[in-house]
Amino acid sequence: MVRADMVLDVICVHSYIGYTRLVRAANRLRARGTAVTITFRPYEIAPAASDSPQLLMPVLERALGPYAATQTELFTWQAARDGLELRYDLAVATGTFRPHLLVALAAGQGRAEAVVERLFRAHFTEGEHIAAEDVLRDVAEECGVDLTPYGPGVLARTSPEAEELRGELHRLRHHGVTGAPVFRIADGPVLLGVQAEGVLYEAMAQAAARSAGATTP
Secondary structure: OEEEEEEEOOOOHHHHHHHHHHHHHHHHHHHOOOOEEEEEEEOOOOOOOOOOOEEHHHHHHHHHOOHHHHHHHHHHHHHHOOOOOOOOOOOEEOOOHHHHHHHHHHHOOOOHHHHHHHHHHHHHOOOOOOOOHHHHHHHHHHOOOOOHHHOOOOOOOOOHHHHHHHHHHHHHHHOOOOOOOEEEEOOOOEEEOOOOHHHHHHHHHHHHHHHHHHHOO
16 A cells, blocks of 8 residues: 655646546556555645636736736646646636645545546636635535535535645644645655646555565564
8 A cells, every 4th residue: 555645726737737647657556456545635826816706817817917828828838748738718716725625525425636637627627706606516526525424514714624625735734834735745745836647656656665665474
């Protein structure tokens, strides 16, 4: 068993690329018969952002001025190299607390990988408002996450699950996490920023070899 941790935000293009490479690397190892468990840790790149939807490009233009178009073109090109489609003309700026809440709930049912990918695609490719209740519930249903045991208010910011999420966000900030993505494979070093798929694969393969060596009589 190999354990991998990733800090991400689902409106962060670098997290999207990093997630894609991490899962591809994990699937290569899984195909060889090694179990890989990925734990996603939450980070908000815009913690003060409202859940009220706004088109993303005007928000970026206010923040970056004339560099917004250049930056989004660069990000679109970088993502395309990993087979990802970014539609900044459709993307909606929003807070990500509630999407992170869904990811945490999905993790409890072994569905976090699917939910994270679906949230990324909904935001970057389909122009969905991923903090909206109906969108989150649709993602949950599509990915096989059962929200009924938690009650109707589980995706609210005032739920007990939301308080747990706030605690995790605080814990990560306290430990010095100031951006995303961040990776750690097993007990290896912390890897900051987007990593090559090969780097992540080698880190996992080495962790698997160490684990196998430790369990060999």
